[in-house]
Amino acid sequence: MFSKETYKNRRTRLRQQVGSGIILILGNNEVGMNYKGNGYHFRQDSNFLYFFGISQPGIAGLIDIEEGREIIFGDELTMEDIVWMGKKPTLSDRAAKVGIENTFPFKELLDYMKKAAIAKRPVHFTPPYRHDNMILLNQLTGIKIGKLQGKASTDLIKAIVAQRSIKSEEEVAEMENAVNITRAMHVAVMKAAAPGKRESELAGIAQGIATGMGNGTSYPIILTKNGQVLHNHDHSNILKTGQLILGDFGAENRNFYAGDITRTVPVAKTFSERQRDIYKLVLKAETECIAMLKPGLAYQAVHMEASRIIAEGLKEMGLMKGDTDEAVEQGAHALFFPHGLGHMIGLDVHDMEDLGEDFVGYSDEVKRSKLFGTAYLRLGRHLEPGFVLTVEPGIYFIPQLMDQWQAEGKFTDFIDYDELDNWRSFGGVRIEDNVLITEDSHRILGKPIPKTVEEVEALRG
Ligand code: GLY
Ligand code: MN
Ligand code: MN
Secondary structure, three states, X not given: OOOHHHHHHHHHHHHHHHOOOEEEEEOOOOOEEEEOOEEOOOOOOHHHHHHHOXXXXXXXXXXXXXXXXXXXXXXXXXXXXXXXXXXXXXXXHHHHHOOOOEEXXXXXXXXXXXXXXXXXXXXXXXXXXXXXXXXXXXXXXXXXXXXXXXXXXXXXXXXXXXXXXXXXXXXXXXXXXXXXXXXHHXXXXXXXXXXXXXXXXXXXXXXXXXXXXXXXXXXXXXXXXXXXXXOOOOOOOEOOOOOXXXXXEOEEOXXXXXXXXXEEEEOOOOOXXXXXXXXXXXXXXXXXXXXXXXXXXXXXXXXXXXXXXXXXXXXXXXXXXXXXXXXXXXXXXXXXXXXOOOOEOOOOOOOOHHHOHXXXXXXXXXXXXXXXXXXXXXXXXXXXXXOEEEEOOEEXXXXXXXXXXXXXXXXXXXXXXXXXXXXOOOXXXXXXXXXXXXOOOEEEOOOOOOOOHXXXXXXXX
């Protein structure tokens, strides 16, 4: 948690930017896993954490702009709660630590909102993503559940995106910490990887470090020999020499900031020749794209540069052919690189995705591409100092996609399908780092994580 002033300043800016009405930010609730009392790990809503700082279920934050009031609605612990879960600081004490003087019982939120409705005052809320909060918002505003997403406040969304996109120094320090925990996870996995081990053993090592050093993982662990499946959460395979392990995992640190790092390593102690060629090409795309980063550059242009580097390298390997620029313009490279180069990261691994990807990642000047592959790019807009983003190019051999494109005769001028047939079982390589945009350049967050072929093989030795 940051100082009281940090939260007060954030709320003041929010109030000024939204201008009028009531801002309502709902916290998250406990969610039952298989019955109500056996819950999933509790994670507070990130907007609530950013403006109200308290990680506790069952509370809501309200800023009444005209009345100049800030309130947290929530109930104090009952004796029964204390018997089962222990004594905790009171809600009013916790609220005071984030500069809030008013705490009211949760049921009074309904009365507050009824009065607001009678007075026809605008209520600003963010798009709800949990069903319990959809039901609550329906009760509080009278808006049908199916219409809530569309009725979320664009003014509030834009004001939040404007603030949360620019990380303060104290936030960057938290993010460095998240990356350093993530580094420990990756180094441990690289050292432990070996033929005969199950993917789940390695995933367990990563999970254990994340839990031990932080709040656990910032998203479900991807650790697989089938790296060509982009978000593969299966960990059931036993690893064999000749395979690659793609590990995309990160820690959430104790102040709720996310790390999101990918490394790809051989199950054997060294890369095979083919693996090394593809790995070096992905590394070239990653390092050259990172080297370009500075304020004013549109990230969509960096994505296109990664695509060109990948297409050019694949041409040298005989997998692609024809004019590289034309191939990329038409989207032929997306057979191998079917996702975006990166996204904002912060309190969320895909930062602020609940607010809408286009509000976060695009602007009046930069619009989302409609091309397969590039359309998945979550961040396209011009970079600004204080942005933290991921750079994560990859090359994948997805047999089903290869077969479909070949059957459709797609991009036969740019793809050598005969050569491609020899690569069906390759898997995938992705390399990902988290990068801060500085006043005139960029900085990779955290201590360096082994990345060159030599560094990776040294750890596998
Ligand atoms: N870990 C998911 C991603 O890299 O976007
Ligand atoms: Mn990732
Ligand atoms: Mn990522």
